[in-house]
Amino acid sequence: MSEPSTMDKQQASGLRSLIDSRVINHERLPMLEVVCERMVRTFSTSMRNLISDGIEVTLQDMQSVRFDSYMSGLLDPSMIAVFKVPAWRDYGLVVVDQNLIYAIVDALLGGRRGGASNRIEARKFTPIETNLVSKMVELMLNDLSAAFQPIAPVSIEMERVETSPRFAAIAGPTNICTTAKFNIDMDGRGGAFTVLLPSALLEPIRGKLTQRFMGEKLGGDTTWQDHMESEIRQTELELSAILGEIELGLGSVRNLQVGQTLTLDTSPDTPIDVQCGGVSLGRAHMGRERHHIAISMIDGIERGQN
Structure with missing residues (x-):
């Protein structure tokens, strides 16, 4: 049996490089950024009600990545919440970093304010830590669902929490996903969490997400429009x-004179x-x-x- 020629090896190497390329030609989704910004505002209020403390939530960045590239960079164990969107028949992930996990637990259990936590511990999470962080994730998913309402009424449900990236494989290794990273600051302590949305999940509303402007319809309130229309008709x-x-x-x-014809x-x-x-x-x-x-x-x- 003959060995592959140098030309065949070069072609195979070039094909593999093309497949494994990290350069992703992705489509911008302006309205998804609007949805995330809207979620930030409502989630900030939800977190203040949960923790009764000063909270600042910000959207750090949005990127397009391959699923395996993102998952391979996670620690093991990690706090990974798997959620489903029944209307779109697909799943997404919420990944909470360890600093935010410890900050949430401290805040909900009455820990001292201030003092940013930089603990990175290679240990399994306790049931208490998992349950407390799950509350935060459920609040966030409810607010994310509300932020999507003006574009497409949808329900987002948390299905389970995994601690190993291997058990959170909701998409193929080369599938393109959009990640939105959020920061939470609670008087000097906090961390980040990332929402991962596979392209297949967003496909049913991709046409709407690519729009650059939807006006105040994002609020879903047509009262002012109806009032203006009613007043114009009565003019x-x-x-x-x-x-x-x-x-x-x-x-x-x-x-000209009076009486003139x-x-x-x-x-x-x-x-x-x-x-x-x-x-x-x-x-x-x-x-x-x-x-x-x-x-x-x-x-x-x-x-x-x-």
Whole structure:
């Protein structure tokens, strides 16, 4: 059996380099950034209610990564919450770093303020630590679900907590994922957590996420729009029926007197022009209805461009 030639080895090496490339050509999702910023505001309030302390939550960055590249960089053990989105039939992850785990536990159990924790311990997490951090993750997922509502009403449910990256394999190794990293500061102590969203999870709403602007629809409140529409429909306009027009010299206009008759080049059967604000709406016939002069439209009203 012959050995592979140098050319074959180079081609195989080039193909492997292409497959393993860390350079990812990803599509920007502007509205996903808006969703994350909105979640930051509501989650800050939720954390203050949970801990009754000064909390600052910030969005640090958003990146596109391959699933195996991100997971291989996690410590073992790690606190990894697996959540599902039934409507989109897929899963995502929330990865909480150890500094934030210890800070949350200290804050909820009455630990002293201040003093940033930099403990990195290669040990399993206790049930108490897991349960307390799970409360924080559930709050965050509820706020993330609310932040998605204006784009796509959806429910996000936490399914389980894993401590080994091997048991949190929710996507293929080469699948592209979007990660959003958030920082939490609690009077000098805190840490970060990362939300990992596989591309397959976001596929049902990708078209909406690529939009650059959705206006105030992000708030989901159409009260102001409905009010404006109602008021506009009730606006009163003045219509003018133009019987006819003649041209007079400036001298004739200056000599106009009370009782003087001006003859228009218009007969009783000639259609007259109906205008609103100087804009012609159509033509009409003039007549009488009971004791009032009336007009009857004979042309379709020109509504202009919408």
